[in-house]
Amino acid sequence: xxxxxxxxxxxxxxxxxxxxxxxxxxxxxxxxxxxxxxxxxxxxxxxxxxxxxxxxxxxxxxxxxxxxxxxxxxxxxxxxxxxxxxxxxxxxxxxxxxxxxxxxxxxxxxxxxxxxxxxxxxxxxxxxxxxxxxxxxxxxxxxxxxxxxxxxxxxxxxxxxxxxxxxxxxxxxxxxxxxxxxxxxxxxxxxxxxxxxxxxxxxxxxxxxxxxxxxxxxxxxxxxxxxxxxxxxxxxxxxxxxxxxxxxxxxxxxxxxxxxxxxxxxxxxxxxxxxxxxxxxxxxxxxxxxxxxxxxxxxxxxxxxxxxxxxxxxxxxxxxxxxxxxxxxxxxxxxxxxxxxxxxxxxxxxxxxxxxxxxxxxxxxxxxxxxxxxxxxxxxxxxxxxxxxxxxxxxxxxxxxxxxxxxxxxxxxxxxxxxxxxxxxxxxxxxxxxxxxxxxxxxxxxxxxxxxxxxxxxxxxxxxxxxxxxxxxxxxxxxxx
Amino acid sequence: xxxxxxxxxxxxxxxxxxxxxxxxxxxxxxxxxxxxxxxxxxxxxxxxxxxxxxxxxxxxxxxxxxxxxxxxxxxxxxxxxxxxxxxxxxxxxxxxxxxxxxxxxxxxxxxxxxxxxxxxxxxxxxxxxxxxxxxxxxxxxxxxxxxxxxxxxxxxxxxxxxxxxxxxxxxxxxxxxxxxxxxxxxxxxxxxxxxxxxxxxxxxxxxxxxxxxxxxxxxxxxxxxxxxxxxxxxxxxxxxxxxxxxxxxxxxxxxxxxxxxxxxxxxxxxxxxxxxxxxxxxxxxxxxxxxxxxxxxxxxxxxxxxxxxxxxxxxxxxxxxxxxxxxxxxxxxxxxxxxxxxxxxxxxxxxxxxxxxxxxxxxxxxxxxxxxxxxxxxxxxxxxxxxxxxxxxxxxxxxxxxxxxxxxxxxxxxxxxxxxxxxxxxxxxxxxxxxxxx
Numbered sequence: 001x002x003x004x005x006x007x008x009x010x011x012x013x014x015x016x017x018x019x020x021x022x023x024x025x026x027x028x029x030x031x032x033x034x035x036x037x038x039x040x041x042x043x044x045x046x047x048x049x050x051x052x053x054x055x056x057x058x059x060x061x062x063x064x065x066x067x068x069x070x071x072x073x074x075x076x077x078x079x080x081x082x083x084x085x086x087x088x089x090x091x092x093x094x095x096x097x098x099x100x101x102x103x104x105x106x107x108x109x110x111x112x113x114x115x116x117x118x119x120x121x122x123x124x125x126x127x128x129x130x131x132x133x134x135x136x137x138x139x140x141x142x143x144x145x146x147x148x149x150x151x152x153x154x155x156x157x158x159x160x161x162x163x164x165x166x167x168x169x170x171x172x173x174x175x176x177x178x179x180x181x182x183x184x185x186x187x188x189x190x191x192x193x194x195x196x197x198x199x200x201x202x203x204x205x206x207x208x209x210x211x212x213x214x215x216x217x218x219x220x221x222x223x224x225x226x227x228x229x230x231x232x233x234x235x236x237x238x239x240x241x242x243x244x245x246x247x248x249x250x251x252x253x254x255x256x257x258x259x260x261x262x263x264x265x266x267x268x269x270x271x272x273x274x275x276x277x278x279x280x281x282x283x284x285x286x287x288x289x290x291x292x293x294x295x296x297x298x299x300x301x302x303x304x305x306x307x308x309x310x311x312x313x314x315x316x317x318x319x320x321x322x323x324x325x326x327x328x329x330x331x332x333x334x335x336x337x338x339x340x341x342x343x344x345x346x347x348x349x350x351x352x353x354x355x356x357x358x359x360x361x362x363x364x365x366x367x368x369x370x371x372x373x374x375x376x377x378x379x380x381x382x383x384x385x386x387x388x389x390x391x392x393x394x395x396x397x398x399x400x401x402x403x404x405x406x407x408x409x410x411x412x413x414x415x416x417x418x419x420x421x422x423x424x425x426x427x428x429x430x431x432x433x434x435x436x437x438x439x440x441x442x443x444x445x446x447x448x449x450x451x452x453x454x455x456x457x458x459x460x461x462x463x464x465x466x467x468x469x470x471x472x473x474x475x476x477x478x479x480x481x
Numbered sequence: 482x483x484x485x486x487x488x489x490x491x492x493x494x495x496x497x498x499x500x501x502x503x504x505x506x507x508x509x510x511x512x513x514x515x516x517x518x519x520x521x522x523x524x525x526x527x528x529x530x531x532x533x534x535x536x537x538x539x540x541x542x543x544x545x546x547x548x549x550x551x552x553x554x555x556x557x558x559x560x561x562x563x564x565x566x567x568x569x570x571x572x573x574x575x576x577x578x579x580x581x582x583x584x585x586x587x588x589x590x591x592x593x594x595x596x597x598x599x600x601x602x603x604x605x606x607x608x609x610x611x612x613x614x615x616x617x618x619x620x621x622x623x624x625x626x627x628x629x630x631x632x633x634x635x636x637x638x639x640x641x642x643x644x645x646x647x648x649x650x651x652x653x654x655x656x657x658x659x660x661x662x663x664x665x666x667x668x669x670x671x672x673x674x675x676x677x678x679x680x681x682x683x684x685x686x687x688x689x690x691x692x693x694x695x696x697x698x699x700x701x702x703x704x705x706x707x708x709x710x711x712x713x714x715x716x717x718x719x720x721x722x723x724x725x726x727x728x729x730x731x732x733x734x735x736x737x738x739x740x741x742x743x744x745x746x747x748x749x750x751x752x753x754x755x756x757x758x759x760x761x762x763x764x765x766x767x768x769x770x771x772x773x774x775x776x777x778x779x780x781x782x783x784x785x786x787x788x789x790x791x792x793x794x795x796x797x798x799x800x801x802x803x804x805x806x807x808x809x810x811x812x813x814x815x816x817x818x819x820x821x822x823x824x825x826x827x828x829x830x831x832x833x834x835x836x837x838x839x840x841x842x843x844x845x846x847x848x849x850x851x852x853x854x855x856x857x858x859x860x861x862x863x864x865x866x867x868x869x870x871x872x873x874x875x876x877x878x879x880x881x882x883x884x885x886x887x888x889x890x891x892x893x894x895x896x897x898x899x900x901x902x903x904x905x906x907x908x909x910x911x912x913x914x915x916x917x918x919x
Contacts, residue, residue, distance in 0.1 A: 400845075403841070406855070408838040411834075413829040414832075422852040
């Protein structure tokens with residue numbers, strides 16, 4: 001019998017989440033609930049200076065007054081913030097000098113995740129910072145980077161060792177009171193990555209962070225801060241997985257990028273949190289605030305492949321403050337079964353001759369809902385600003401939905417803004433064309449989906465592109481190859 | 482006392498003028514209750530994010546103008562498209578002017594809402610159609626429904642093509658220092674029937690007028706309806722136009738909106754496709770300057786398979802004007818093979834002008850071809866240079882390009898005289914003589 005789209009759909013529904021294992025590592029978990037004492041305890045645990053504790057408390061006080069946003073096109077049971085443990089760390093103190101000292105169970109975990117640390121160390125030349133249950137457990141390649149003057153470490157380490165940098169930049173792009181989840185993160189963030197590229201340095205390798213939620217009933221709140229000083233360049237990768245669980249887990253991260261004059265930051269994400277079972281049970285709530293600030297002639301490029309999470313609520317944005325700065329956003333969001341994604345970007349043009357490009361591809365299958373929500377804002381003083389946006393959606397089956405909500409606000413006559421969106425399904429004629437040439441339907445769908453996503457996949461660093469394709473495979477089963 | 486309270490308390494005065502025993506009165510009473518809970522929209526409502534009614538609501542409007550019927554034909558002649566042989570339904574300050582109007586009951590009805598609401602022979606029609614598609618959740622609709630009394634009533638039975646277009650003209654004299662009008666129109670076009678309608682609001686002096694109009698249009702099987710809205714009022718008049726169209730199998734319906742005037746104009750235009758092989762067209766040209774504000778808020782609800790919708794809105798914004806486009810295409814999961822196109826192009830002429838555009842797609846069916854495009858930019862410098870190098874002055878060259886930009890929308894206007902008139906309005910608006918007969 002011929003392989004039809006229905007078969008594919010069936011396969012998609014039954015496909016298991018490959019990374020759904022749980023590693024039995026003893027961990028130090030805080031009691032559930034959130035109050036000022038917990039915030040203080042987290043801060044104390046991290047041995048933080050006084051100003052940091054105050055900073056957190058201030059965020060917490062603001063957060064208490066805030067209401068959860070509900071404007072996104074997603075439906076989910078509101079998380080009970082008093083029923084989450086805000087701190088969980090692998091118990092054995094993660095201070096390793098070399099990989100040999102790492103807990104073998106941990107290493108096993110990473111092997112299962114497909115990130116063999118030492119292999120990558122040698123072959124790929126990617127420096128990895130691994131964050132497990134909110135705490136950074138290992139950072140590779142530190143020495144090589146240090147020679148160039150690059151600081152790449154966990155953010156708690158940075159607070160200890162480079163307080164002047166953290167103090168200067170933390171919260172400048174995403175203020176601690178920015179929104180509900182950013183405020184929550186500011187109050188309770190347990191760890192994350194910090195990266196500083198000195199003036200004129202081109203980071204010789206890809207920097208990478210791997211996030212994993214392991215413990216049950218915990219939330220992950222990590223904070224990433226990347227500062228690229230004048231004329232520097234860095235490419236940063238981020239990946240995430242979580243074990244299969246029935247209850248929903250909360251992930252509320254904040255990522256801040258700062259590109260000073262003439263600097264360039266490339267930030268790529270492959271997000272593969274547990275998406276929930278095919279009945280729509282469990283899965284990760286992914287509520288993330290990501291924002292970058294561009295000074296003169298700087299460039300920030302966001303690339304994301306979103307395949308996981310039960311609910312995604314994420315808008316990596318660029319504030320184009322400097323003249324001639326450039327913002328880019330490339331995204332593929334795949335939703336299947338009962339997943340819901342409301343994702344997009346904001347491009348805020350403030351400086352002259354600023355340019356931005358948005359390419360967003362949404363693929364929805366099963367009973368999922370996939371929304372693009374984006375803002376392009378050209379302010380009064382942004383002379384000659386230019387924006388191009390393109391949002392394409394692909395629908396598989398008639399139980400899913402694809403939505404586009406672009407907001408375009410222009411206040412300057414010299415601006416040029418273009419927006420384009422299409423929604424369609426895989427054409428029968430396209431499949432027929434492939435069949436005719438001896439390509440079976442499964443391969444044909446793979447080919448078409450691949451072609452559909454190619455524009456974005458091409459933007460990923462090579463090592464990651466391979467991984468991203470693998471992830472698309474999980475989400476859309478053997479149809480992508 | 483704010484406007485909302487004033488409206489609610491004057492409802493009792495309104496009740497005295499109308500028959501309170503009819504079923505219509507129950508609808509009105511329910512509507513005023515709904516309005517009391519919902520109130521006027523504010524910028525907190527997502528649909529009103531870019532348009533604030535604040536400046537309109539602070540005015541002390543009189544709601545029941547005194548009857549004044551002294552307008553001379555020659556004073557208002559220019560506002561009636563008199564070169565078109567048409568039926569005319571003319572209201573002065575919301576009150577029907579038999580002197581200026583030409584209605585008919587011959588083969589079809591082109592007459593008054595007040596008579597349709599009160600005469601028993603129309604009862605069945607009113608029961609079937611009145612207030613059936615205007616959304617109940619909107620404060621402005623409810624407000625209009627509560628005070629619905631007068632407007633145009635057009636009822637075209639099966640298999641009749643209206644022999645000439647119908648014009649609905651709302652004039653306001655400005656005898657009151659500030660006036661609020663709430664016309665209510667109902668258009669029913671039967672199977673295989675056809676009609677063309679032109680609607681216009683015009684105030685005769687600079688006293689503020691706030692019009693909150695609701696029009697319900699029903700196009701039965703294979704009906705063809707063309708509706709043209711001319712919004713070229715004085716800059717002290719504001720208009721909220723709520724138009725709802727329900728279409729049935731194989732009907733064609735188009736709404737053209739020409740927005741050149743007014744202080745604040747908001748068009749809520751909604752199409753509901755309740756049958757297969759329906760075609761809906763909505764087009765608009767907006768050319769504004771000063772502090773004018775024009776907001777187009779459209780919705781096409783694709784409910785059944787094999788339908789099409791086309792949206793094409795163009796805007797040119799000068800000085801401190803603001804343009805808003807908020808278009809939504811909603812495709813239900815049963816509505817397979819839908820083709821929906823939406824395009825919104827804008828030109829900003831100054832740095833003080835603002836354009837906000839929000840073209841949205843919400844799609845639940847997989848076998849569809851839906852697209853939208855939106856651009857904001859300025860005139861092509863090369864094209865301007867080309868024209869100037871051939872001896873056309875900068876101002877005319879600009880006007881020519883802008884005219885060409887807006888022309889796409891004009892091409893589908895089916896009444897030649899109307900097309901000419903709108904062309905003239907555009908030339909006036911751009912304050913040039915284009916040198917050829919448009």
